[in-house]
Amino acid sequence: MANTKDKRVAVIGSGLAGLSAAHVLAQTKGIEVTLFERSAGLGMDAGSIAVPCECDACAATSTAPTSAARSSSPTSSPRTATHKHFEGRIDVPMRSFFPGYYPFLTSLYDSLAIPYKQSDNSMAFFSLAAPTDPSLLFHSPKSFPTKLDLNLPDSKEDLSADAPQKSNDSFFSFSCYKLPPPVNNFFGIPDLPSLATLRQSPADYVATVMRSYQISRDYIKFLQYAVYCLDSGVIQQSKEGKGPLAGMTFGQCIKKLGSGYSDAFWSVFLPLFSGACTCTFDDLKAFPAHVILEYSAICLPDGKMSFVTCGTKEVCDRLAGPVQNVRCSTTVIGIQHNKTTNQFTLTTVPTNQAHLPSVDQTPTTSAFDYVIFATQANQASRILKQISTPSTALPTADAENNSIYSTFVTKAIQILDRFPYTKSLVVCHTDQTLMPTSRSEWRCLNFGVLEKHTKDHASAVGLQKSHEEGYDVQGLAMCTHYSQMTQTEVPDTVPPLFQTTNPIVLPDPKSVISATWYERAIVRMDTGDAVKALKDVQGGGGGVWFVGSYFGDGIPLLESCVTSAMMAARGIVKDVYGGEGDELFMPKGMVERVAEHELKIRGKPGFVDTQSRRFGMFYFVFGVLALVLAILAWFLGTLLL
The missing domain is CATH 3.50.50.60 (FAD/NAD(P)-binding domain)
Incomplete structure (x- = not known):
């Protein structure tokens, strides 16, 4: 009573x-x-920040970096009197979500009339050019202040705005395009190298096309497998300690899938989920297999990555x-x-x-x-x-x-x-050297790695015994969110704003707006x-x-x-x-x-066959088209040799 x-x-x-x-x-x-x-x-x-305003009044009073003090930004014009005042915020950390995986969250938002919208979720993956001075690689301190003083160590390396940027070469990327109603959804298409690359090096052009084909082919095949595990009840069985995935880590799942997947695919998939889970590759491989497969099956096929438009x-x-x-x-x-x-x-x-x-x-x-x-x-x-x-x-x-x-x-x-928890650092900055070198390769999410991590790295799971000293830059991917691609209301007068999670190299201190440490729960068996x-x-x-x-x-x-x-x-x-x-x-x-x-x-009886047929047909059509494209690229390349 x-x-x-x-x-x-x-x-x-x-x-x-x-x-x-x-x-x-x-x-x-x-x-x-x-x-x-x-x-x-x-x-x-608590971690969110105001968007630096470029108008005269704000520039005169603000302690945030201005365009003149920021790192090299060839596409940003100097501040002028014509810049209008703008008030906005960047959510820190980035809070994207997939409505299909978040029924409690989305219904709570809907009940409060909190607006959210689908966003461009294009991605680029690039090999990060490590500095010649190893001391510039980020080494986490043993103490974790809320705000981090990012003072660079003494070094002969030229980090001035006029210094030439090292090459952060993108090895795979895709762009997103939005379909009109009634579909009203974004879809991604792998980016092909430019025709200039074809003229300069036909062999590199063909190699890039073939790598994109391998990644896309294996991505669809992996999704088909994940959707099958979900719809057939295999994932639910695993949660109950039963079925073929019971007691299996994701690293063991990678080994089980074997040679059916290319190294090129894992060199993209592992950084993607290292960034999503903000953990090292080894920590990721220690996740239960069903956790990664369930997320993949629900979120990735629809691709409806969303953001709250009113801010946290x-x-x-x-x-x-x-x-x-x-x-x-x-x-x-x-x-x-x-x-x-x-x-x-x-x-x-x-x-x-x-x-x-x-x-x-x-x-x-x-x-x-x-x-x-x-x-x-x-x-x-x-x-x-x-x-x-x-x-x-x-x-x-x-x-x-x-x-x-x-x-x-x-x-x-x-x-x-x-x-268990792992520590991660989120830095908001304007340093373009933490992005792919070419502005044309910038995407919404940009994953940088010092080394391409392939399926061979999954042969053994070596867990980091202690996360008290931060993270190992050699064993994870840093993820940089290009804020203007999701916050389209930010005026063009504001220079590109970046939010990098787990930076592998230090951004230019003059470009740093904020730096905040977080702790993130990770999943074990x-x-x-x-x-x-x-x-x-x-x-x-x-x-x-x-x-x-x-x-x-x-x-x-x-x-x-x-x-x-x-x-x-x-x-x-x-x-x-x-x-x-x-x-x-x-x-x-x-x-x-x-x-x-x-x-x-929990799986829908009779639904699994429909899903599998749909993915199977799409996989077949895609394979034929991609193969034709690859052959055409090869043929054009031989003509120009």
């Missing part, structure tokens, strides 16, 4: 998971929510709108639970006092009925460890009434520590067991819940934030009202869209 007095819920953290849980609970009758965030603003938008700041404002209490710049330093009153007491201090001695702090206490940890798993673990140490434990007389120090905390910490174990302790310890991107079945992305938030919110409402939690406020259309998605991922 419902209690006539409102239940109070504390949400610690205001990323998407915390905002989603707070949003639906705050609109549920009989529940009052307080959202705690240690940063000055809501966490989901607006998303934060709309999600936080109904929340009764939002307390930013506030750090939680203590949690106590009294079994007699069945309530929590949270102790907080202003964030600028969090590292001061206790005698210099001005703590505040508040009572709550439930606590939601909307932080990363490792952060939740650290918080629980800190508040359960002897130095901060309750006096013996009170400890018996405090179930937060019970077996639940020890068990929860053990489970949370089973979720036992991560599914950790998710199940965490579900078993949800609501324990008197009413403690955990939410976040790590708490899901697939790649840790925005969708897992919302699914875990809805799970925790329903669990709290069930505890308050009893029954199945039907009193929980549900965003319009979420139930129907999630049900449709569940049907898709």
